Structure formats: C-alpha cells, structure tokens
Amino acid sequence: MNKEVENEMEDELRPEYDFAQMQGGVRGKYVERYGTKTNLVLLDPDVAQAFPNGEAVNEALRLLMHIAQRQQPNTTVQQTE
Secondary structure, three states, rough: OHHHHHHHHHHOOOOOHHHHHHOOOOOOHHHHHHOOOOOOOOHHHHHHHOOHHHHHHHHHHHHHHHHHHHHHHOOOOOOOO
C-alpha cells in the first residue's frame, strides 16, 4: 500500500516542471522592494463584512479623516478689535 501512495505522489508533478533548470534562484530577492510599496492591513472579520473591497475601506477612511479634521479645534489665534 505504501508503494501505491508513493507512485501517486510521483505522478502529481507535471513533466514540464524541470527543477534541474531552476538553478541560481535567490530566496527573498524582492522582499525588501515589496515591503516598501505595500501597506497590508488585516481587518477583523466583523469589520471586513462591512466593506466589500479595498475601495470601500479607503472611502470610509477618507470620510473619517475629513470628519476628524473638521472636529479639531481651530489653533489659529483670532484677533479681537
């Protein structure tokens, strides 16, 4: 029975995958560049249900930023006459 399982696993790999030609690869070659251009945020499941996609999340956050800016007290000094 063990030989049958081993033979099945051998058959799963397609013949066009020739790992002998895959020499010289560097693991993590682009990881630094990827990290600088990506801002990945994981949402909790309950929050993710409220937003169908990233665009909806961005729209909601922009609205929140706008509201927060309007709520900040005016820091400029007004001159009285």
